[in-house]
Amino acid sequence: MDRPGARRVAGLSGGVLLLSLLLLAACTAERQAPAVPGIVAVTAERIRDEHGLATTRSRVTVTFDGPVVPAQSRIPLASHFEFDVLQADGSAKRVLVKTAERSPADRRQVVLEVDALVTRGSTLRVSRRAFNPAAPGVVEAEVGAGLEPVAALLASVALAPADPAFFDPPAPRATDPADDDPAAMRAALARHLRQRGTDAATIADALAVYDAIPPATVPAPKLRAALAALVGTFAEPALTDLLTAQNCTGLPAASIDFRTPPGNERLLARVTYTGNGARVVSVEPGLRDERFELLMPLLAHEAVHCDQADSRVEEIVTTAFDTLLFLQLVAADPSLAQERSRLARELRIDALALINSGGVWPESIGVLRSPGVVQALPGTNADHRSFAEFVVRSYPSVRELQSPTEPLAAAYMAGLASGAGVTAGDPFDLRQLDDLLGRALDIGDLLEVIRAFGLEPAG
Structure with missing residues (x-):
């Protein structure tokens, strides 16, 4: 027959074990690498001034497949995004992003501003480090909506x-x-x-x-x-x-x-x-x-x-x-x-x-x-x-x-x-x-x- 004291010790040991398992699980979850979201859609639109006149800048909305949670970093979020902008002659021009902000209207979206006309068919590249500092490589997506390359050329030059x-x-x-x-x-x-x-x-x-x-x-x-x-x-x-x-x-x-x-x-x-x-x-x-x-x-x-x-x-x-x-x-x-x-x-x-x-x-x-x-x-x-x-x-x-x-x-x-x-x-x-x-x-x-x-x- 177990002694009462033994039962109390055994009961305490079981609680400690359960607590330890919970803490271990929590620590394991914290150490799990953050998921890198996938891109669902990329749409570009020309920015207009306060009079409704056209500019040669673009606003690009990037929609991901889940809420966007940027990684903590000294590097600005915009630096993780760049474009290969499709030109009228079929070539591509590398263009950096000026600003990047999470959309206040949709947690799945990031809104970019670019000092260029981003055309339909251009390629967006997003560094995985934007979401996980340890993740190598980039996520790529095609710009599905925007000016056609010929239209962008005509809108930009004489x-x-x-x-x-x-x-x-x-x-x-x-x-x-x-x-x-x-x-x-x-x-x-x-x-x-x-x-x-x-x-x-x-x-x-x-x-x-x-x-x-x-x-x-x-x-x-x-x-x-x-x-x-x-x-x-x-x-x-x-x-x-x-x-x-x-x-x-x-x-x-x-x-x-x-x-x-x-x-x-x-x-x-x-x-x-x-x-x-x-x-x-x-x-x-x-x-x-x-x-x-x-x-x-x-x-x-x-x-x-x-x-x-x-x-x-x-x-x-x-x-x-x-x-x-x-x-x-x-x-x-x-x-x-x-x-x-x-x-x-x-x-x-x-x-x-x-x-x-x-x-x-x-x-x-x-x-x-x-x-x-x-x-x-x-x-x-x-x-x-x-x-x-x-x-x-x-x-x-x-x-x-x-x-x-x-x-x-x-x-x-x-x-x-x-x-x-x-x-x-x-x-x-x-x-x-x-x-x-x-x-x-x-x-x-x-x-x-x-x-x-x-x-x-x-x-």
Whole structure:
């Protein structure tokens, strides 16, 4: 029989043993290596400033498969992350991370800030030591959402023509007797519409417009063809504005013809007014030999000028719209990019400035300065930083900053907004115009234009 004292000792020994086992288990758990979480998703987005304008920086959200518990370390968490950013030419560029913070909204996420545009298809590398100081190697994951590499390139650099002749003085174009033949110009109009891929019903409408334009108002068949060719474009409302009384003057245009624009010999075209207020559109006679397709943007521009108030903003807006139309025409018919006439040169230079601008969508087009672009016309001595700045300096006699929004400009914007699936804003608000222009030009059309002009990254 056991003695009572023996039982007490035995009972105490059992408690000590249990306590020892618990402590051992706890110590064993403390010594177990922390788990390194796996990466579920990596998404990159461009950082915008307080005005909604684009920057060349990215915010990247890394989602892990469990709560993120960084290891205690003197090394900043950001130093454990880096990217191989996929470039447009298929190469990769090593980019370090500026900051890394655990997301306050999701314990599984770390949010990185990077001084570069992180593209889709890039590779993220995370050192395992970020979670376990003793763990060797890295965890890798592909960036599943972000700008495409080509878009990132366009958003980061200016483009310049590979051919220095891009800026050469214009060469006269040979006179073509067919330009004054109404039937020949009608046939040229039909060919142009087919080149654009226009459907049969729209072609019929455009030819009907050509036939209906009164020669007394528009004597030159080439100008009638240029006007009729606006059918099916966003500038089609210019026809109603110019040829009917549905405009701010309450009168159709009195005349649209080749004549020297009064007041300034350098102008390609100008709107003046008769005594009763009807508009007179004067097109520089030296443009008579231009292809009629190049006259389309010019007429779309002049049609916007309805009231007798002009301003710098109005010239920026009208020139932006005519340049957008030119880009769309070049995308459909790249041979227009090879013209070396006076009007072609003016439109070509405007196009380069528009391509190298865009504050909201710098990978597309716009009027505001693009991040990373210091010269809208690289390869020249011009120091304009944006399309808007370039246009303002091209109209030194226009002193007023702002004027009332022209109804036709609003109509252009409404048509473009509808096509882009967004709400139309005020075209005379340059921030809203910049946003819409960037959305309005199809990326495929932009790439066609870049190829047609032979543009490449500047420098």
